[in-house]
Amino acid sequence: MIEAEDLSLGGAAVLRNRRFPDSRGWFAEAFSERWLDELGISTHFVQDNLSWSEHVGTLRGLHAQRAPMAQAKLISVITGAIFDVLIDCRNRSASYGQMRSVELSADESKLLYIPAGFCHGFLTLKPSTLVSYKVDNYYSPQHETGLRWDDPVLGIQWPLNGRDPIISEKDRELSSLANFTPL
Numbered sequence: 001m002i003e004a005e006d007l008s009l010g011g012a013a014v015l016r017n018r019r020f021p022d023s024r025g026w027f028a029e030a031f032s033e034r035w036l037d038e039l040g041i042s043t044h045f046v047q048d049n050l051s052w053s054e055h056v057g058t059l060r061g062l063h064a065q066r067a068p069m070a071q072a073k074l075i076s077v078i079t080g081a082i083f084d085v086l087i088d089c090r091n092r093s094a095s096y097g098q099m100r101s102v103e104l105s106a107d108e109s110k111l112l113y114i115p116a117g118f119c120h121g122f123l124t125l126k127p128s129t130l131v132s133y134k135v136d137n138y139y140s141p142q143h144e145t146g147l148r149w150d151d152p153v154l155g156i157q158w159p160l161n162g163r164d165p166i167i168s169e170k171d172r173e174l175s176s177l178a179n180f181t182p183l
Contacts, residue, residue: 117183
């Protein structure tokens, strides 16, 4: 059985999966479409992605894709830990521009469901972090968009502890919320 914590942000939720421990360790289902059905989520995932980051402080995002290639995501951590951020960027949404953050780690059995129309990113909290995410639409470079990780309007409190993040040049070039066209 799966438990869900609604993040009060347009359908985004933290899912808690059950682990079955024994003397050898534990067993858990990594994913079941039945979970989504039980929660009333009608998302059909078409692709699994992996993102590995060697160093603590690696920041990826904040990314999204525009329609018709918008993507819902289901995020989990295989090894390590992340500080995950999602921002509602849906046009005319009552929660447009609002964000939530969630810590996910391999030590816990939590997943993060993000509906289409959200910008998403994460910061690694441990070395050698491996993140898995399912998406319900294929990658399309011409539909890529995103928000700046350090946009003062968003005011995200990244747990960097005074360090600069390790970030791609492409992510440094992303838009601020003030200049962003809603999804």
